[in-house]
Amino acid sequence: MRALMLSWGLLVLLASGCGESTPVFLEPPVIEAENGVLSLTLTPKYTNLSVNDLDLEGRAYMGLFAPATLRVARGDRFQILLENQLPSESTNLHFDGMSLSPLMQGGAAGDDVFLDVEPGEGQLYSVVVPEDHPQGIFTYRPSRFGEIASQLGNGMAGAIVVEGVLDPFPQLSGVTQRTLVLKDLQRSGGTILEQPDPEQLKMLTVNGQVRPRFKANPGEMQFWSVANASANLYYRLALANHTLYEVARDGNRHTRLLALPSIDLPPSARSQFLIVARGEGQYEFSTATLGNRPPGYDAFFGEGSSLYRAGACGEAELAETTGCEDLDASTCMGPQGPCVVGGSLGTLVVADDKVLAPQLPSEDQFPALTDLREENRCRRRVFRFEQGPTGDVYTIDGRPFDPYRIDAEVRLASEENCVEEWRLQNCSGQNHVFHIGQVDFQVLEVNGVPVEFTGYQDTVTMPFRDCDRYESDATECQAVEIEQKIYPIYSCPTANDPRGEVVVRIPFSEIAVGKFTFRSAAANASDAGMMAAMQVCDDDQYPCGAPQR
Numbered sequence: 001m002r003a004l005m006l007s008w009g010l011l012v013l014l015a016s017g018c019g020e021s022t023p024v025f026l027e028p029p030v031i032e033a034e035n036g037v038l039s040l041t042l043t044p045k046y047t048n049l050s051v052n053d054l055d056l057e058g059r060a061y062m063g064l065f066a067p068a069t070l071r072v073a074r075g076d077r078f079q080i081l082l083e084n085q086l087p088s089e090s091t092n093l094h095f096d097g098m099s100l101s102p103l104m105q106g107g108a109a110g111d112d113v114f115l116d117v118e119p120g121e122g123q124l125y126s127v128v129v130p131e132d133h134p135q136g137i138f139t140y141r142p143s144r145f146g147e148i149a150s151q152l153g154n155g156m157a158g159a160i161v162v163e164g165v166l167d168p169f170p171q172l173s174g175v176t177q178r179t180l181v182l183k184d185l186q187r188s189g190g191t192i193l194e195q196p197d198p199e200q201l202k203m204l205t206v207n208g209q210v211r212p213r214f215k216a217n218p219g220e221m222q223f224w225s226v227a228n229a230s231a232n233l234y235y236r237l238a239l240a241n242h243t244l245y246e247v248a249r250d251g252n253r254h255t256r257l258l259a260l261p262s263i264d265l266p267p268s269a270r271s272q273f274l275i276v277a278r279g280e281g282q283y284e285f286s287t288a289t290l291g292n293r294p295p296g297y298d299a300f301f302g303e304g305s306s307l308y309r310a311g312a313c314g315e316a317e318l319a320e321t322t323g324c325e326d327l328d329a330s331t332c333m334g335p336q337g338p339c340v341v342g343g344s345l346g347t348l349v350v351a352d353d354k355v356l357a358p359q360l361p362s363e364d365q366f367p368a369l370t371d372l373r374e375e376n377r378c379r380r381r382v383f384r385f386e387q388g389p390t391g392d393v394y395t396i397d398g399r400p401f402d403p404y405r406i407d408a409e410v411r412l413a414s415e416e417n418c419v420e421e422w423r424l425q426n427c428s429g430q431n432h433v434f435h436i437g438q439v440d441f442q443v444l445e446v447n448g449v450p451v452e453f454t455g456y457q458d459t460v461t462m463p464f465r466d467c468d469r470y471e472s473d474a475t476e477c478q479a480v481e482i483e484q485k486i487y488p489i490y491s492c493p494t495a496n497d498p499r500g501e502v503v504v505r506i507p508f509s510e511i512a513v514g515k516f517t518f519r520s521a522a523a524n525a526s527d528a529g530m531m532a533a534m535q536v537c538d539d540d541q542y543p544c545g546a547p548q549r
Contacts, residue, residue: 025212025346027179028158029068033076040070040078042093044142044156045085049192051185052203052210058185058192059086059154066208067158069179070140074131074162083122090116091151093125094143095160096268097251097458099134099438100127102514103541113143113437113517114403114533130511134440134456135164136251137179137225137270145403145531149231149523154192155183155208157229165248165272166223168365171358175274178214180206180226182265182345184233202233204287204343212346214285216277220350221357223247226263227270231523234333234340234431236288237271238262239348245274245360250457252440256363258454262288266433267521269459276357277350289342291324292333292430294466334464335488336391337430371453372442372505378418381408385462385520385530387428389480389487392528394520400529406515407532410508411544419507426462426500427492432530434502435459435521438512441504448498459521465490465500512536 031040042061049056049065061067072078082093092115100111108126109115117123141157142148159181166172184202186193206212216222228235237244238261246258250270263271324332333340386395394400396407410420421444424434440456447463467477467488477488493501519531537544 022211022213022347023209025178025214026207026209027069028066028181028207029062029064030071031068032071033073036075037077037079038070038072039080041081041083043083043085044091044151046087049155051205051208054187054190056185056187056190056192059151059156061156061158064208065155065183065185065205066181069159069161069181071161071163072129073164074129074133074135077128078125080125081122082117082125084117084119086119088119089147089151090118090144091142091147091156092117092123092144094141094437095127095138096141096143096437097138097270098160098162099130099440099511101511102438102516110514111438111516112514114515116144129162133162134251134253135162135167136248136253136272137161137227138251139181139227139229139268139270141229143517145401146527149527150194152229152231152523153185153195155185157181157183159225159227159229161225162251165253168253168367169361172221172223172274172361175358176216176220176222178222178224180224181229182206182226182233182235183208184230201341204345206345209346211344214346214348216275216348216350217352218277218279218350218354219357220277220355222275222277223272224275225270225272226265228265228267230267232267234267234290234433235265236262236290236342237265237285237345238288239275239285240283241278242275242283242348245276246271247274247361248272249455250440250459252456253366254455255366255369256454257361257366264461266459266461267523268433268435269457269521274360275348277348280350283348283350284344285346285348286344287342290333290340292335292337292339294324294332294335332431332464334428334430335467336387336428336490337464369453369455372419372507373444373453375419375505375507377421377505379420380423381420382423382425383518383532384425384427384492385432385434386492387430387490389489390482391428391430391487394525394528394530396530396532401519401526401531401533403533405533406535408518408534409544410512410534410536412508412510412513412536412538419505421503421505424460424462424502424504425493426465426502427490429464429467429488429490431464432462432525433459433521434462434504434518436506436518437516438514438536439506439508441506443502443504445498445501445503447501460502460504462502463500465493508536510538510541513538513542
């Protein structure tokens with residue numbers, strides 16, 4: 001194993017809570033595969049962490065709030081020994097977003113989120129990156145049901161980079177590449193909170209730094225790979241006065257370059273984009289504040305209603321938050337959702353001599369991808385993500401997660417070249433993010449509107465439902481009284497009212513044979529039960545029938 005370990009003694013986080021000064025951006029340490037194997041012992045434990053010039057106690061890998069980036073190529077093998085030194089909780093290891101086998105081989109685990117590695121125990125993970133695996137950014141992290149939010153909220157996540165995403169674009173061979181792992185934390189005194197509250201103020205970090213400075217020359221092109229490793233936080237990223245040229249999403253290269261003013265990055269999502277630095281000056285890299293008061297709801301709830309989850313935004317500021325300018329705004333979190341406070345993530349400092357940027361990739365340089373709308377559809381399924389009128393009961397199809405129950409089964413032997421079509425229905429008043437392990441998918445429709453094919457992904461936002469109205473043009477919501485409080489009623493999408501429905505197509509293949517999950521990407525919702533188990537089986541590696549665990 002060749003490890004390029006940056007000296008974290010040099011990582012002096014100068015930024016205070018008031019932001020008098022800011023640190024120069026630093027990459028996390030890097031560990032690379034050697035001779036086709038990335039060998040590593042990973043030891044989660046309670047330790048003292050340095051974040052924003054604060055000494056905090058929390059759970060961590062490698063004793064770092066921003067642990068090493070793991071770099072591999074297609075065909076390499078992960079050989080990782082997970083030694084659980086957490087005193088009283090189980091954990092496991094998940095290669096989030098990657099298409100890796102979940103099956104155990106010779107006593108070594110695959111990408112199996114159902115494993116429990118008990119305190120004081122160890123588990124070897126040995127899994128090969130397929131030769132056709134997407135090239136991009138992913139993460140390693142725990143995915144142990146019931147502990148996801150607390151362990152992710154303490155920073156137990158790092159980046160994985162499968163090399164080669166820029167290979168089709170030889171003109172970009174010399175551009176500066178940056179890896180940014182976004183995390184938020186909440187603390188009480190010198191301790192990172194056990195259960196992060198998505199409604200309360202957070203410290204926003206980039207590679208464990210607060211508001212770092214990114215340096216560039218005027219005209220310089222850079223390639224940023226950004227991973228959302230927060231437990232629950234939804235980011236809307238923007239770089240002031242700059243266009244973000246997205247090359248890949250969720251580790252999947254697009255069919256063409258997407259020129260975007262901002263990029264939505266929900267939990268578990270990743271984005272890789274180019275920037276071209278403008279003239280000398282300082283440009284803020286930020287995430288927006290996202291409101292939860294869509295138009296018309298004040299007429300029902302009344303100003304300052306306690307039924308709004310004001311959280312960190314505060315009652316007085318709720319009406320001023322962005323993202324809810326109209327009912328169809330994709331960045332409105334919905335009245336059952338939290339108001340998400342944004343802020344500065346860093347500053348791009350552009351100075352010194354002007355340089356000539358290379359040409360942006362042209363559409364004909366992007367490798368062709370199969371539009372799954374043109375493939376045989378062998379099955380349709382509908383899944384309903386529900387939250388209950390009080391907003392605190394999280395289920396899929398009315399059932400909370402049970403790791404011993406199979407909620408969906410795909411039989412490869414009888415469904416060769418099968419592409420399934422899933423209708424994902426958000427039956428709540430809060431945005432939820434669909435996320436699936438082992439496979440990627442193509443989004444066909446959102447809210448009944450067709451979506452242009454630009455590539456595959458493994459996360460997608462399901463917009464919140466509008467409340468049920470007494471009449472189609474009424475301003476008041478239908479409601480139910482529970483414990484002397486009035487709550488609006490949210491029904492599921494229908495053919496005539498498809499808001500809240502996302503239609504995707506999923507190409508299941510042999511690499512997914514085994515058992516894995518699909519879920520809400522928000523860790524709090526997953527831990528509360530908005531997760532489902534599925535298995536892909538065949539007649540060889542993993543016979544169909546009763547689940548093996």
